[in-house]
Amino acid sequence: MIVVMKTSATEDQLKHLVKHVESLGLKANVLRGTERTVVAAIGDERVIGVTALESIPGVDNVMRVLAPYKLASREAHTETSTIRAGSFEVGGKAIGVIAGPCSVESEEQIVATAKAVKAAGATALRGGAFKPRTSPYSFQGMKEDGLKLLATARDETGLAIVTEVVSPEDVDLVAGYAEVLQIGARNMQNYRLLEACGRADAAVLLKRGPSATMDELLLAAEYILDGGNSRVMLCERGIRTFEAHTRFTLPLASVPYLQQKTHLPVVIDPSHGTGHTYMVSSLAKAAIAAGADGVIVEVHPDPENAKSDGYQTLSCEAFATMMAECRRIAEAVDRTL
Numbered sequence: 270m271i272v273v274m275k276t277s278a279t280e281d282q283l284k285h286l287v288k289h290v291e292s293l294g295l296k297a298n299v300l301r302g303t304e305r306t307v308v309a310a311i312g313d314e315r316v317i318g319v320t321a322l323e324s325i326p327g328v329d330n331v332m333r334v335l336a337p338y339k340l341a342s343r344e345a346h347t348e349t350s351t352i353r354a355g356s357f358e359v360g361g362k363a364i365g366v367i368a369g370p371c372s373v374e375s376e377e378q379i380v381a382t383a384k385a386v387k388a389a390g391a392t393a394l395r396g397g398a399f400k401p402r403t404s405p406y407s408f409q410g411m412k413e414d415g416l417k418l419l420a421t422a423r424d425e426t427g428l429a430i431v432t433e434v435v436s437p438e439d440v441d442l443v444a445g446y447a448e449v450l451q452i453g454a455r456n457m458q459n460y461r462l463l464e465a466c467g468r469a470d471a472a473v474l475l476k477r478g479p480s481a482t483m484d485e486l487l488l489a490a491e492y493i494l495d496g497g498n499s500r501v502m503l504c505e506r507g508i509r510t511f512e513a514h515t516r517f518t519l520p521l522a523s524v525p526y527l528q529q530k531t532h533l534p535v536v537i538d539p540s541h542g543t544g545h546t547y548m549v550s551s552l553a554k555a556a557i558a559a560g561a562d563g564v565i566v567e568v569h570p571d572p573e574n575a576k577s578d579g580y581q582t583l584s585c586e587a588f589a590t591m592m593a594e595c596r597r598i599a600e601a602v603d604r605t606l
Contacts, residue, residue: 270295270310271345272322275329278306282327289325293317298340300499302348309334309345311495336530338487340494341501346532349562352500354448354472355429357393359502360534363605364595365563367431367449367474367536368588369395371578372408373415381570383422385585389592390606393449394419394428395565399435400577401455408576416446431474431565437465444471454478454506454541457489467496474536474565476504479517487531502534503527504565507542516544516581519552524559534562540581546572549583550591557598557606566591 272290274283283299286308290297295312310317322331336342351360359365368386373379373396383394398415400408411418419430429448434440435456443450449472456462457478466473473493477486486503493501505524507517519542527535539552553564567582569575575582583591592606599606 270317270322271332271334272308272310272328273330273332274306274308274327276305278327278329282325283308286322286325286328290322296495298494298497300340300346302346304348305329307345309340311339336487337484338491338531341487341490341531341533343530343532348532349528350499350532350534352472352502352534354500355393355423356427357429357431357448357472359536359563362603363392364557364561364599365393365534365536366391366592366606367393367395367563367565368568369431370397370569370575371567371582372397372400372576373411373418374576376418376421378570379418379422380425382568382585383426383428385570386568386588387426387428389585389589390596391428391588391592393431394422394426395431395451395567396422397577398432399439399443400433401435401453413442416443420446434462434466437461440465440469444469447471449474449502451504452476457481457486460492463489463492464496467493467498469498471498472500472502473498474502474504476506476538477508477523479507479509481508483523483526483530487527490531490533502536502563503531504536504538505542506538515542515548517542519543521552521555521559521561524556524561528560536563536565537561538565540565540567540578540583544581546581546583546587549581550587550594553591554595554598557595557604558602560602564595 368391400410431449537556
C-alpha cells in the first residue's frame with residue numbers, strides 16, 4: 270500500500286503516519302521525491318483499510334500496489350530515482366559511465382586505466398577484486414589486495430569505485446573500499462547476499478541473471494530495497510538464447526520496459542552482452558539511443574594480455590573513440606555524457 274503525502278505535509282505529520290503504520294505491524298518505507306513524499310506500507314494489507322489512512326493529517330492519497338515488487342514499482346515512486354555515489358551519478362539527465370578492467374591485475378594497470386577512462390569522460394571505475402569464475406582454475410582476483418589498488422586508483426583520479434561482492438560475509442569489507450557494490454549475474458538470486466547489501470552503506474548495481482525474467486530481477490531488487498538501501502541500479506547484461514554469434518543476447522527492449530515498471534535507473538553492459546570487442550561500441554550507442562541511464566564497459570590498457578575477458582574489452586584508445594560517438598547520440602536524445 271502506498272500513502273502519498275500532501276505537498277504541505279509537515280515532518281511531524283510524516284512521523285505520525287510512520288508510527289501509525291508500524292503500530293499495525295506493517296513496515297513503513299519513506300520514499301522522498303523532488304515534489305512528493307510517499308510511504309510504502311509493506312506487509313499484510315488486510316489489517317488496514319484505505320480510508321483509515323486517508324483520514325490521517327497530511328495524507329493526500331492512498332492506493333494499493335498491484336505489482337509484486339512494492340518498493341521498486343513506479344506505483345510507489347513515480348519519478349525515476351537519481352542515485353549518487355561519489356563521482357558517479359545515474360538516473361538524471363546525465364548518463365553515468367562505468368569503465369575499467371574485468372579484473373584488477375596490478376597498481377600500474379588499474380591506475381593507468383583509471384586515468385585514461387576519466388580523461389575520456391567516465392564517471393566511475395569498475396574493476397574486479399573478487400572474481401567468480403566458471404572454472405576453479407581461472408584467475409579468481411586479488412581479493413583485498415585488489416580492493417586496496419582500486420582505492421589507490423580512486424586517490425589518483427577521484428573516480429568512484431564499482432566492484433563485485435560475491436558473498437554476504439564480504440559486504441562490509443568491500444563497502445569499506447567501494448562506493449558501488451556490484452552483484453553479478455550468478456548471484457542475482459543469492460538472497461542472503463541481497464539482504465546483506467540491503468543493510469550496506471553503499472549503492473548497489475544489480476545485474477540480471479542470464480536466465481532471469483524481468484519480474485525475478487525486480488523482486489531481487491526488492492530484497493535490497495526492503496533492507497533499507499534505496500540506492501539500487503538495475504543492469505541488463507544479456508541473457509542466454511539459442512544464438513551463438515554473441516556470448517549472450519543483449520535485449521535492449523529491457524530499457525523501456527523496465528523504465529515503465531520501475532523507478533530504478535537502468536544500466537546496460539554491452540561488454541558481457543556481446544562478448545566481442547568490435548560490437549561493444551555499437552551496442553553502447555544503441556543503449557543510449559534506447560534511453561539507458563548508464564553503461565558499464567570493460568577497458569584495459571592491453572586487452573590482448575588481460576587476465577580475464579580480453580576478447581570483449583576495449584583498449585583505452587577505443588574507449589575514448591566510443592565516448593566521442595556516444596556523446597553525439599546522447600545529445601540527440603536530450604541527455605548529456
